[in-house]
Amino acid sequence: MAGLGDTMYFGIYPGGIISSAKLDAATPAVSEKFRLGSEQDRPYVMKAHDGKLLIGSIPDYGKLGGALTIYDPDDGEKKTYPDIVHNQSVAGLAQRGGRIYGSTTVYGGLGTDATESEAKMFVWDVAGERKVKEFTLDLPGLDSPKMISGLSFGRDGLLWGAADGFLFAMDPDTLQVVKYKKVYPEVKNYGMWRPVYLRWGADGLLYTTLASKLTVVDPKTMDHVTLGDYDEEVAFMTLARDADGHENIYFLGKTAESRLRMIPVRHGLAGAVAVDNAGFEVAPLDDGAVPGWQGGGTLFTLSQERAYTGRRSMKIVDAARSGPEASAELTSEPVPAAAGAYYRARAKVYIEDGSTDDSVLLLSFLDGAGQPVGRMASAPLRSADQRRWIDAQASGTAPPGTASVRVSLYSSAWNLMTGYVDAVSLQQTRRG
Numbered sequence: 001m002a003g004l005g006d007t008m009y010f011g012i013y014p015g016g017i018i019s020s021a022k023l024d025a026a027t028p029a030v031s032e033k034f035r036l037g038s039e040q041d042r043p044y045v046m047k048a049h050d051g052k053l054l055i056g057s058i059p060d061y062g063k064l065g066g067a068l069t070i071y072d073p074d075d076g077e078k079k080t081y082p083d084i085v086h087n088q089s090v091a092g093l094a095q096r097g098g099r100i101y102g103s104t105t106v107y108g109g110l111g112t113d114a115t116e117s118e119a120k121m122f123v124w125d126v127a128g129e130r131k132v133k134e135f136t137l138d139l140p141g142l143d144s145p146k147m148i149s150g151l152s153f154g155r156d157g158l159l160w161g162a163a164d165g166f167l168f169a170m171d172p173d174t175l176q177v178v179k180y181k182k183v184y185p186e187v188k189n190y191g192m193w194r195p196v197y198l199r200w201g202a203d204g205l206l207y208t209t210l211a212s213k214l215t216v217v218d219p220k221t222m223d224h225v226t227l228g229d230y231d232e233e234v235a236f237m238t239l240a241r242d243a244d245g246h247e248n249i250y251f252l253g254k255t256a257e258s259r260l261r262m263i264p265v266r267h268g269l270a271g272a273v274a275v276d277n278a279g280f281e282v283a284p285l286d287d288g289a290v291p292g293w294q295g296g297g298t299l300f301t302l303s304q305e306r307a308y309t310g311r312r313s314m315k316i317v318d319a320a321r322s323g324p325e326a327s328a329e330l331t332s333e334p335v336p337a338a339a340g341a342y343y344r345a346r347a348k349v350y351i352e353d354g355s356t357d358d359s360v361l362l363l364s365f366l367d368g369a370g371q372p373v374g375r376m377a378s379a380p381l382r383s384a385d386q387r388r389w390i391d392a393q394a395s396g397t398a399p400p401g402t403a404s405v406r407v408s409l410y411s412s413a414w415n416l417m418t419g420y421v422d423a424v425s426l427q428q429t430r431r432g
Contacts, residue, residue, distance in 0.1 A: 002046035004053055004073065009033070011043030016057060018043060018071070033071075038082040040067050041109055044193050045149075049095040056090030056102065058193050064108035064115065066090045068100070068124060085122055085134060087115045091195050092151035092161060096172055099132075100124040101159055103148035107192050118144040119163070123175070139180055142166055147191030150208065152198040154219055162196040164188055165211045169219070181222040181309050185389055187211040199239040201265055202247055209237045214251060214263075222309065223425070227263060239265070273343070273426040275332050275407055280422065281310045290314075296330035299411050308348040308389050308422035317418050318354075318411040326413040332424070334366055334404035344395035345407045347424045349381065350388065354417030356381040361421075362408035363394040367401045374399040377410075389422075 002009050008028075010019045016036035021028035036043060036057055045056035055069040059082075066089025067082040084090065085104045092103035102122045106114040123133040137148055142163060150162040158169040158178060165184030168177050190211055199207045206217040212233040217224045227249075228234075235258070237251040247265040252258050276292030284290055284302050303315035320326045337343065345363045349356075359377035367373050376396035398405065409421050 002048050002053060004048040004051070007073070009046060009048075009053055011046050011055065011057075013042045016040040016043055016060075018053075018055070034078050036067065036069050036080055038067050038080045039063050040069075040080065040082070042193060043069075045090060045093050045195055047093050047095070054093045054095060054100060056093050058089045058105075058107070059109045061109045062111040064088075064112055066104070066108070068093070068102060070100075070126070079129070081124075081129070084124070084131060085120050088120065089193070091119070091147050091149040091191070091193070094151040094153055094159060095126075096153060096159075098126045099172070100126060101151055101172065103151055103161060105147040105149070105191060105193060107146070114146070119146055119148045121148060121161075121175075133175065135175065137161075137163055137168070137177075139163075139166055139168060139177060141182055141185070143188070146189050147195075149191065149195035150198040150210075152200070154200060154206070155204065156219060160198055160206070160219075162198065162208065162210050164190045167206075167208070167210055167217060167222075179222065181217075181224070183215060183217070183224055183309075184211045184213065185308060194235065197237045199237070201239055203265065207237070207239055207249055209234050209251075212254065214249070273335055273337075273405070273428055275335065275424055275426050278332075278424040278426075279310050280312045280314050290330075292333055294331045294333070295328065296409075297328040298325060299328040300330045300409065303420065306350060306352075306420045308350070308420075310422075313350075313420040313422035314409060315418075315420050316360075316409070316411050318415045321413050321416065327415075328411055329362070330409040331364075332407045334370070334406045335426070337365065337398050337402050337405035338428075339398050339400050339402040341428050342395065342397050343405055343426060344393060344429055345378075345424070345426050346391065346393045347407075347409070348389045348422045349392045350390075350420040350422075351381070351386045352418045352420070353386065354419075355415070356411075356417055356419070357414040358412035359394070359410055360415075360419075361392045361394045362410050363396060363426075364406050364408060365398050365402045366404045366406065368403040370404075373401045392421075 021030045039060045040057040041060040042058035047054045053071040064087040065083030069080040071078045088104035091105040106116045145163040148163045165187035168180035197209045214227040233254040235254040249263040282291040307313045361378035363376040365374040378392045378394040
């Protein structure tokens with residue numbers, strides 16, 4: 001569906017039907033406007049731009065090659081451009097000026113097998129009615145995605161999109177990716193027809209169904225949170241204001257029994273506490289020290305060998321259970337905290353070999369003189385999966401006398417492992 005002026009347009013399957021309804025009537029009457037034609041069956045992407053309707057579609061049963069359709073309601077003109085990327089369907093659309101930016105899925109209609117191995121992006125010249133550019137998406141760690149979608153221009157002027165578990169932002173003039181984040185690195189070969197939704201909140205944050213997970217992203221820092229149940233798959237999502245003008249997230253799960261649900265939008269990443277250099281992206285100082293962090297000895301070093309997000313992570317090499325290199329702690333700078341508040345620290349951990357027989361993440365509370373008044377540890381990761389990013393967290397209530405809190409990465413004398421830690425975060429939250 002897409003709204004244009006006082007009219008809502010509906011893309012209907014089967015038959016590639018576009019219907020419409022005026023929204024000013026007490027009971028809006030829906031009527032068919034036109035059919036896409038050109039053997040198109042499923043209008044999955046609809047965007048309104050500059051008084052016109054842009055439609056990306058999936059072809060009919062047994063057919064390959066989706067289409068771009070442009071409809072002008074002022075004069076009723078409809079133009080459909082089939083097979084705009086050979087044997088691929090259109091899964092993402094956004095327009096700026098006289099150019100339409102599109103993205104594809106390798107899949108066609110039912111009863112077909114994909115003939116192309118990788119989804120693509122394209123640029124369409126509206127006045128010239130021709131494709132001026134077609135290219136693949138080059139991101140480190142992104143391996144031949146089957147679908148690229150969710151195209152949307154942000155307030156920063158960049159073209160944002162999604163592929164597998166990646167979120168990316170592209171300069172629309174140079175077509176170079178200027179920022180990206182591997183939000184869900186475990187996700188591969190995601191998607192078939194249904195696009196990822198990207199919606200921009202009044203608070204400047206990006207709300208999306210990346211990899212079918214309800215996700216909120218700060219486009220400046222690329223920090224993110226996953227809302228609700230991490231394992232639940234979300235099929236549909238949008239932002240809308242209620243009768244009081246408050247912005248809310250409305251969404252539906254993928255299961256047949258799913259009901260429409262709503263989450264009120266709170267400004268900013270709720271409860272986020274700033275931890276300096278939490279993603280270890282700031283280069284080390286001349287003496288090797290890590291900005292924002294203290295200690296670590298020789299067990300902790302910045303590394304570009306592996307990262308959950310960005311280019312760097314913190315590598316831990318612990319090969320001893322006795323002696324000066326048997327244990328070490330790398331500690332963040334203290335940040336203000338309040339006694340009685342509940343805090344939760346999180347981090348992503350990758351165990352290359354060995355095991356963490358003891359805690360890897362600590363949450364320490366300090367008084368006004370910088371002396372410890374409490375300490376919380378993450379659960380031991382004794383049976384954790386190796387060679388994949390997993391979650392670690394430590395949480396607890398700040399005890400009386402607390403003036404600040406800090407996060408520590410820890411390798412005890414019991415730990416014998418080589419691993420990486422990345423994407424550290426800290427939140428003040430309600431218990432649980």
